Structures are given as structure tokens and as C-alpha cells.
Amino acid sequence: MLGALVIVFREVVEAGLVVGIVLAATRGIAGRSWWVSLGILCGVLGASIVAAFAGAISNAFAGSGQELLNATVLIIAVVSLTWHNVWMAEHGRQLAADMRKVGTEVSEGQKPLAILAVVVFVAVMREGSEVVLFLYGIVVGGTDMGSLLAGGVLGLAAGAALSALSYYGLVALPLRYIFSVTGFLLTLLAAGMAAQAVHFLQLAGVINVFQSRLWDTSWLLSDSSILGRMLHVLIGYDDRPTGLQVIAYATTLAIILLLIRMARSERQPRTAS
Amino acid sequence: MRTLIGLFALLIIFAPAANAAEEIAVTIKDHKFSPDEIHVPAKKAVTLKVTNADATPEEFESHDFDVEKVIAGGQSAIIRLQPLDAGPYRFYGEYHEDTARGVLVAE
Numbered sequence: 001m002l003g004a005l006v007i008v009f010r011e012v013v014e015a016g017l018v019v020g021i022v023l024a025a026t027r028g029i030a031g032r033s034w035w036v037s038l039g040i041l042c043g044v045l046g047a048s049i050v051a052a053f054a055g056a057i058s059n060a061f062a063g064s065g066q067e068l069l070n071a072t073v074l075i076i077a078v079v080s081l082t083w084h085n086v087w088m089a090e091h092g093r094q095l096a097a098d099m100r101k102v103g104t105e106v107s108e109g110q111k112p113l114a115i116l117a118v119v120v121f122v123a124v125m126r127e128g129s130e131v132v133l134f135l136y137g138i139v140v141g142g143t144d145m146g147s148l149l150a151g152g153v154l155g156l157a158a159g160a161a162l163s164a165l166s167y168y169g170l171v172a173l174p175l176r177y178i179f180s181v182t183g184f185l186l187t188l189l190a191a192g193m194a195a196q197a198v199h200f201l202q203l204a205g206v207i208n209v210f211q212s213r214l215w216d217t218s219w220l221l222s223d224s225s226i227l228g229r230m231l232h233v234l235i236g237y238d239d240r241p242t243g244l245q246v247i248a249y250a251t252t253l254a255i256i257l258l259l260i261r262m263a264r265s266e267r268q269p270r271t272a273s
Numbered sequence: 274m275r276t277l278i279g280l281f282a283l284l285i286i287f288a289p290a291a292n293a294a295e296e297i298a299v300t301i302k303d304h305k306f307s308p309d310e311i312h313v314p315a316k317k318a319v320t321l322k323v324t325n326a327d328a329t330p331e332e333f334e335s336h337d338f339d340v341e342k343v344i345a346g347g348q349s350a351i352i353r354l355q356p357l358d359a360g361p362y363r364f365y366g367e368y369h370e371d372t373a374r375g376v377l378v379a380e
């Protein structure tokens with residue numbers, strides 16, 4: 001039972017942290033619950049589909065289907081997050097000002113909602129498919145089913161609770177800082193996802209350069225521990241990254257920060273006048 | 274959107290054909306690996322072909338050589354290993370960690 005609890009908890013936290021940040025980043029924007037729910041719902045559906053076709057997906061592309069699918073959805077999430085952060089650099093200040101002015105509901109910001117729903121979808125689908133497969137295995141296996149399922153349900157509840165905690169931690173921040181903090185978190189999230197995508201491409205054998213490990217900090221914080229996993233999701237922590245993973249991380253970070261700066265400076269003359 | 278489709282197409286095009294690396298067969302049965310000790314040459318790319326003979330899915334995972342792969346019941350999966358330094362590397366089945374354990378020795 002404990003094993004089942006830990007596995008489900010881990011996956012739920014990984015997806016839940018992303019959902020928590022997205023919810024905090026869209027605080028006060030009208031329709032966000034709808035969009036985030038849509039993302040979660042599609043994610044669960046997607047996870048079930050991925051789980052159902054796990055065998056076929058795995059065998060596709062000379063046995064690299066799973067890795068390529070993971071890399072593809074991660075890249076989609078990275079592109080979405082980049083787009084979102086640039087949009088926020090252009091409109092964020094306005095959005096925050098509107099929120100203070102008219103209270104909490106702002107109708108602008110449907111575009112970033114839709115794009116963040118994609119990010120939620122990807123996170124839930126990736127982590128969810130493992131949970132679905134694991135639970136399916138319990139049902140098929142039959143032995144000791146009750147206690148394993150109970151462990152799974154407890155893991156789900158505990159994971160959801162921890163994610164909710166992270167959300168309330170974020171929204172406790174003063175409104176003034178919330179967009180910059182969540183924007184920063186989403187930027188690191190994107191960089192971490194880019195590094196993961198590269199890792200999957202390396203596993204698939206698509207990329208074969210810079211694959212030796214740059215450092216090993218597993219003695220300090222293993223990324224298979226719960227804290228390591230959470231930092232892995234949040235900031236892309238990896239205890240033994242390959243050279244290319246680090247390059248992907250740094251490049252994504254640099255590109256997003258550059259685009260944000262460009263978006264801001266483009267806006268500057270207009271706001272000044 | 275078009276960029277993304279293009280991107281995926283690129284991934285498919287560059288997806289590797291089965292390469293010439295040495296292939297080692299591993300079977301999962303009753304949530305145990307057999308063999309549970311694999312010897313591979315160090316500093317050489319090898320391929321594991323892991324067959325899951327159980328009806329339930331398993332996730333082949335190794336933190337030591339950084340692989341995570343779900344294998345559905347009755348299916349096999351190809352796992353490409355990068356050249357490894359000499360030494361032992363543990364792997365396990367995440368869904369049945371109590372029994373599904375093994376070690377890969379690069380030498």
C-alpha cells in the first residue's frame with residue numbers, strides 16, 4: 001500500500017505543481033477555472049489514451065516512440081510557456097493595473113489562459129499516463145487490490161493537497177509581485193522542460209552530442225527523492241545532467257529573457273507617451 | 274501550430290533506425306528480472322530489449338543510467354544505453370520495486 005501511495009503521490013505532485021503555478025499565474029483572470037479544468041480534463045483523457053496505446057506507442061519509430069512522444073509534448077509546452085511569458089511582458093502590467101482597479105475579475109487574458117491550458121494538459125497527460133497504467137496494473141493483477149487502490153487514492157489526495165498548498169503559498173504573495181514571481185517560475189519550468197525534452201531525444205538516440213555528464217550532485221540531493229523531484233519539476237533540477245541538457249536549459253532561459261526584454265522595450269515608448 | 278507539426282516531422286525523420294549496437298535481452302516475469310545481472314562492455318553503446326511477460330504494465334527505471342520507460346503487459350521495449358563507465362548500475366521496475374530489481378555491470 002505504501003508503495004502505491006508513493007508512486008501516485010509522486011506523479012500527482014509533479015503535475016499538480018504545474019497546475020498550482022498556472023492557477024497562481026492566472027489569478028483574477030475571468031474564466032481561468034474553466035480553462036484550467038479543461039486542461040486537466042483533456043490531460044486525464046490524453047493520459048488514458050496514452051496508457052491504452054502504451055504498447056503501440058513504445059514500438060513506434062524503432063522502439064523510440066515513447067521518448068519521441070515525450071520530447072514532442074515537452075517541446076509544445078516549452079513553446080507555449082515562452083509565448084505566455086512574452087505575452088505577459090507586453091500586457092502583464094496592464095493586467096495587474098486592471099485587476100487593482102476593478103477588483104478581481106479581468107476579461108482580458110483569454111489568450112494566455114488558452115495557452116496555459118495547453119501546459120496543464122501536457123503536464124497532466126505525461127504524469128497521468130503513468131498513474132493510469134499503474135492503477136490498471138493493480139486491477140489486472142488482482143492480488144491485494146483493495147489496499148493498493150487505497151494507497152493510490154491516498155497518494156492522489158496527498159498529492160493534490162501538497163499542490164494546493166503550493167498554490168496558496170503563491171497567491172499569498174502581494175498582488176504586485178505575483179505576476180513577476182509566477183512569470184519567473186514559468187520561465188524556469190520552461191527551461192527545465194527543454195532540458196528534459198533533450199534528455200528524451202538523447203534516450204531515443206536522435207541526438208548524440210554532448211551526452212557525457214557535466215556533474216554529479218546525487219550525493220547532495222538525488223532527483224529521485226521527493227524534494228529532488230519537486231525541484232526537478234519546478235526549476236529543472238537534475239543531479240547528473242548531460243552537457244546538452246545544460247545547454248538546452250541555458251539557451252531556453254536566455255531566449256525567453258531576451259524575448260521578454262524585447263517585448264518590454266517595444267512597449268516602453270507607448271507607455272511613456 | 275505549423276512549426277510544431279514541422280518539428281514533429283523532423284523528429285520522425287531523424288528517429289534512428291535500429292542501430293548496430295549490441296542487443297541484450299531481459300525478461301520481466303512475475304515482477305522479477307531475468308537475468309537480474311547483466312554484463313555489458315564499458316564505454317560502448319548497447320541496447321536492452323526488455324520483454325514484459327507479465328499481464329500488468331511495468332516501468333523500467335534506472336536512476337544510475339538515467340532511463341525511464343513504461344512497458345505494457347506482454348510487450349517489449351527497446352532501451353538504448355549511452356556508453357557507460359565501468360561499474361555497477363542498478364535498475365528496477367517502478368511498479369513492483371520490492372521484487373523487480375537488477376544490476377547492470379559495465380566492465
